[in-house]
Amino acid sequence: SAVISQKPSRDICQRGTSLTIQCQVDSQVTMMFWYRQQPGQSLTLIATANQGSEATYESGFVIDKFPISRPNLTFSTLTVSNMSPEDSSIYLCSVEDGLAGVRSEQYFGPGTRLTVT
């Protein structure tokens, strides 16, 4: 499976600021995704990062709050804008294994632990 890295691994930010999280994959992948995992909860999909076009956002998530870039097949960024304490969470990127075909197996980066004060 692909090797996925994320930067930063953690950050503490002040409310009202923005943080950009980077996700790098060691091989070209078609599908990349961004998830949020709030404390004590399971994963929630934020958006699908589409290469060369705008990301596809899930209900409850908007581009103004979570702008996403996907300049090529190995890299994506997620920005958490105008942060509030409610944005404190782990943010994870994932990729879909192209060899899996319809099975949609996804592999996750190590996550970015964000605390907003």
Added chain:
Amino acid sequence: RKEVEQDPGPFNVPEGATVAFNCTYSNSASQSFFWYRQDCRKEPKLLMSVYSSGNEDGRFTAQLNRASQYISLLIRDSKLSDSATYLCVVNAMFSGGYNKLIFGAGTRLAVHP
């Protein structure tokens, strides 16, 4: 009703025990099913995909019952290192061919000496 439901646990079992986790899903059009393992403060890692006929990987056995929309994971001969949260994951299908992974809230397993 949640799209993917799991017993949150925790399941506290001694080493060597056999433990089973169950999961139900609501979207009957779902095509793919998985179990992920998540250790504390780590990312989820794919444990196994679940095939229609059921499948086994060492001490782990996964089964799928499409009629009942039910998935199970059996762990035999539990090890201390099996302690983790086990996430049931379903690839849910929506209208227009759109699909995405839906994660259950997870079942916590604690294996003690």
